[in-house]
Amino acid sequence: MTSISELTVTKSDVESFAKSLNDPQWLMDIRTTAMDKVATLDMPKADKTKLDKWNFFNVESLNVDGESFDSLNDLPEDAKQLIDIESVKNIYVQHNNTKAYLQLDDELINQGVILQDIKTAVKEHSDLVQKYFMQDGVKVDENKLTALHAALMNGGLFLYVPKNVEVKEPIQMVTIHDDENASLYNHVLIVAEESAQVTYVENYISTVDRSNGQLNVVSEVIAKDNAKVTYGAVDFLTEGFTGYVNRRGVAARDAVIDWALGLMNDGDTINDNTTYLMGDNSSSDLKTVVVGRGEQKLNFTTQIIHYGKDSIGHILKHGVMKDAASSIFNGVGYIKKAASGSDAQQESRVLMLSEKARGDANPILLIDEDDVTAGHAASVGRVDPMQLFYLMSRGISQEEAERLVIHGFLDPVVRELPIESVQKQLREVIEQKVLS
Numbered sequence: 001m002t003s004i005s006e007l008t009v010t011k012s013d014v015e016s017f018a019k020s021l022n023d024p025q026w027l028m029d030i031r032t033t034a035m036d037k038v039a040t041l042d043m044p045k046a047d048k049t050k051l052d053k054w055n056f057f058n059v060e061s062l063n064v065d066g067e068s069f070d071s072l073n074d075l076p077e078d079a080k081q082l083i084d085i086e087s088v089k090n091i092y093v094q095h096n097n098t099k100a101y102l103q104l105d106d107e108l109i110n111q112g113v114i115l116q117d118i119k120t121a122v123k124e125h126s127d128l129v130q131k132y133f134m135q136d137g138v139k140v141d142e143n144k145l146t147a148l149h150a151a152l153m154n155g156g157l158f159l160y161v162p163k164n165v166e167v168k169e170p171i172q173m174v175t176i177h178d179d180e181n182a183s184l185y186n187h188v189l190i191v192a193e194e195s196a197q198v199t200y201v202e203n204y205i206s207t208v209d210r211s212n213g214q215l216n217v218v219s220e221v222i223a224k225d226n227a228k229v230t231y232g233a234v235d236f237l238t239e240g241f242t243g244y245v246n247r248r249g250v251a252a253r254d255a256v257i258d259w260a261l262g263l264m265n266d267g268d269t270i271n272d273n274t275t276y277l278m279g280d281n282s283s284s285d286l287k288t289v290v291v292g293r294g295e296q297k298l299n300f301t302t303q304i305i306h307y308g309k310d311s312i313g314h315i316l317k318h319g320v321m322k323d324a325a326s327s328i329f330n331g332v333g334y335i336k337k338a339a340s341g342s343d344a345q346q347e348s349r350v351l352m353l354s355e356k357a358r359g360d361a362n363p364i365l366l367i368d369e370d371d372v373t374a375g376h377a378a379s380v381g382r383v384d385p386m387q388l389f390y391l392m393s394r395g396i397s398q399e400e401a402e403r404l405v406i407h408g409f410l411d412p413v414v415r416e417l418p419i420e421s422v423q424k425q426l427r428e429v430i431e432q433k434v435l436s
Contacts, residue, residue, distance in 0.1 A: 066095025253279030
């Protein structure tokens with residue numbers, strides 16, 4: 001068990017923090033109980049990664065205030081580039097740990113859609129948030145880091161879409177990190193009721209060169225019968241963060257949860273993305289793209305677990321490692337007993353750009369049922385010299401040829417992001433990380 005002797009926050013600190021936020025009693029109880037459990041729970045299982053040497057527990061501050069903005073035009077330039085300011089209708093901006101800007105279309109408000117920062121939502125929609133918060137998605141006592149998250153949660157949002165409501169324009173969240181002492185314990189809770197539809201895209205960006213804080217983000221997506229949730233993300237936070245990112249989906253009968261994730265953080269990170277296909281005919285399509293550089297250590301576990309009959313789960317992960325970065329890609333397709341007719345497919349590919357870079361792709365199929373379809377593919381290698389030769393034979397320089405090959409390798413995920421400005425950002429981040 002990893003020692004928490006370096007934990008710089010006490011239960012008394014957590015109680016004071018909860019009171020300062022005016023948390024409802026149920027959340028105060030979760031926080032304090034979770035803090036007690038941090039000492040006794042195990043760390044998450046990260047295959048082939050020694051977490052005992054990772055610093056998850058040194059928290060400089062539970063809350064670092066940021067600036068609020070009267071208009072999207074007042075945002076920092078790096079943030080404005082992520083937003084189509086002229087046409088965006090639904091957006092939440094968080095600045096460090098502060099609610100900075102919120103906008104939701106009046107028509108959606110009239111239809112009962114709720115978009116609110118999590119600190120406000122737990123008070124104004126207390127019963128609704130309590131019903132889903134760390135219940136069916138991520139459990140408080142799963143491991144030491146989920147408990148720590150529950151105790152220290154200091155940001156995030158709540159998105160609720162009522163029955164039969166289709167949100168036609170994407171909901172966007174932008175988190176701006178510009179204080180090196182800020183820790184991000186964001187919690188995103190999305191609930192789509194029966195036959196509801198919504199597209200949600202989030203961006204994490206740093207405008208400082210280094211962080212002394214912690215990154216512990218949990219997202220829970222609850223899709224009821226026949227609901228559809230499309231979840232896109234681009235994470236690009238600075239080095240220094242020790243990261244634990246847990247995104248979890250629960251899909252009921254005929255529900256769809258699709259993911260398109262650009263995981264570009266510069267700090268050491270454990271990333272867990274799991275979708276439970278609980279209902280018959282439910283489905284999930286997960287696409288992930290990763291670029292590691294420097295001496296980063298990255299561990300990614302993606303799972304789609306089938307409980308419902310005729311459920312479909314497809315995983316596509318592409319990663320590029322350069323310098324001395326190392327990555328573990330674990331993909332799991334698990335078809336449980338009685339999930340007959342289900343289809344589990346996955347593909348994991350890692351491209352290494354230097355002799356010291358390391359990539360490990362581990363596709364895993366666990367099948368407890370006979371009448372199913374399943375398959376997997378994995379590869380770890382370097383840039384194909386034949387591809388480079390073909391491009392260079394047409395007058396393209398070697399550097400440009402490598403750039404084109406890498407973009408082509410990663411683009412199947414990039415083009416799945418639902419917002420054009422976010423696609424553009426991810427391509428620029430890839431360019432920056434690969435060519436820097």
